[in-house]
Amino acid sequence: MLLLIDSETEKGKKYKVDTINLTCTCPDYIFKNHVCKHIITALDDLPERIQNVIDNVKKDNDKEFFIHKFGENMLDALIERGRISLDGDNVLILKND
Numbered sequence: 001m002l003l004l005i006d007s008e009t010e011k012g013k014k015y016k017v018d019t020i021n022l023t024c025t026c027p028d029y030i031f032k033n034h035v036c037k038h039i040i041t042a043l044d045d046l047p048e049r050i051q052n053v054i055d056n057v058k059k060d061n062d063k064e065f066f067i068h069k070f071g072e073n074m075l076d077a078l079i080e081r082g083r084i085s086l087d088g089d090n091v092l093i094l095k096n097d
Contacts, residue, residue, distance in 0.1 A: 001018075001019045001020060001046075002016055002017065002018055002019070003016070003017045003019060003042045003045065004016060004017075005017050005024075005038040005041050005042055007026070008037070015038045017038050017039055017041075017042040019042050019043070019046055019049060021071070021073070022035065022039050022071060022073035022074055022077055023039075023073070024036050024038045024039050026038050034076065035073055035076040035077040035080055039073070039077055040077060040080060040081055043077055043078075043081065044081075050078070050083065053070055053074060053078065054083065054084075054093055056069060056070075057084065057091050057093055058093065061090045061091045061092070062089060062090065062091070063075075063086060063089045063090065063091055064089070066091050075091070082094055
């Protein structure tokens, strides 16, 4: 799903966030290739997507399984949001809405 997320610094500017692949058209994502605030905002707008990921972590908390199923960007995004953390090769759920 593609979402348009407002820029916080440029009035009227919007960035496209792909909530499946967790990519963004903002310079921060393009040049630094890491989860940006627009991706975080988009995920906040899609609690059912986050819940799906959390439910899967409850079934199998292996880091490699997580990355294979959801991608490293999702891992980074949920760590950034304080929803999960890593303990060695295990993904830990920190909070559940």
